[in-house]
Amino acid sequence: MTKRLVILVSGRGSNLQSILAACRSGQIPDTQVVAVISNRPSARALELAMAAGIPALTVDHRDYGTRTEFDAALQKQIDEYAPDIVALAGFMRQLTTAFVRHYEGKLLNVHPSLLPAFPGLHTHAQALRQGVCWHGASVHFVTAELDAGPVIIQAAVAVLPADDEQSLATRVLDAEHRIYPQALAWLVSGRVTYAAGRTQWREPPQTATREAIAPSLESSP
Numbered sequence: 001m002t003k004r005l006v007i008l009v010s011g012r013g014s015n016l017q018s019i020l021a022a023c024r025s026g027q028i029p030d031t032q033v034v035a036v037i038s039n040r041p042s043a044r045a046l047e048l049a050m051a052a053g054i055p056a057l058t059v060d061h062r063d064y065g066t067r068t069e070f071d072a073a074l075q076k077q078i079d080e081y082a083p084d085i086v087a088l089a090g091f092m093r094q095l096t097t098a099f100v101r102h103y104e105g106k107l108l109n110v111h112p113s114l115l116p117a118f119p120g121l122h123t124h125a126q127a128l129r130q131g132v133c134w135h136g137a138s139v140h141f142v143t144a145e146l147d148a149g150p151v152i153i154q155a156a157v158a159v160l161p162a163d164d165e166q167s168l169a170t171r172v173l174d175a176e177h178r179i180y181p182q183a184l185a186w187l188v189s190g191r192v193t194y195a196a197g198r199t200q201w202r203e204p205p206q207t208a209t210r211e212a213i214a215p216s217l218e219s220s221p
């Protein structure tokens with residue numbers, strides 16, 4: 001049966017685009033994006049959704065006095081679409097424990113770092129400040145603690161001597177676009193699930209498949 005996917009966004013929507021393309025190409029099999037919901041009415045992601053003929057809605061966080069009220073309204077809106085999976089794709093709001101529990105095991109996020117390093121914001125600046133050799137992106141199940149849920153797939157990106165925030169962000173974003181559709185494909189097929197606070201595998205993929213390494217080291221000075 002076709003899986004129903006709701007995508008939550010706040011801005012540009014490049015991860016949304018990569019997921020839509022993967023649904024179209026069949027990389028994410030038997031899946032329909034049934035709604036795109038933003039907490040910001042001006043999000044470009046909403047335009048992308050509309051252009052793709054997908055219901056695009058806003059639940060504006062500024063209309064609610066508390067996080068709990070906002071999350072309850074968001075949850076109500078999401079549940080009207082009876083999703084099998086909810087994917088956060090650049091959704092820039094912290095979620096309450098009640099919301100996260102409601103979608104336990106079917107709520108995914110992409111984060112621009114190799115978690116558990118650099119949770120929260122400004123991950124590229126943090127990576128440069130720390131002088132790490134490797135940075136990257138992670139897709140993980142969402143749990144109550146911010147950016148701390150169990151990882152499904154990661155992509156490592158070498159930090160180059162000439163990097164600034166922008167150049168690093170560009171390569172990490174490219175990695176996000178590769179790993180998010182892969183994680184969703186595994187979830188849809190039941191190959192990966194969430195149980196007892198951990199990522200569980202049926203036929204675990206090769207380690208190499210779970211840690212896509214972006215090329216760059218060989219070509220660096």
Ligand code: GRF
Nearest residue numbers: 012013014015090110111112
């Ligand atoms: C991505 O880097 C995502 O990991 C982060 O915000 C950015 C959103 O980009 N949380 P986009 O809206 O998918 O283009």
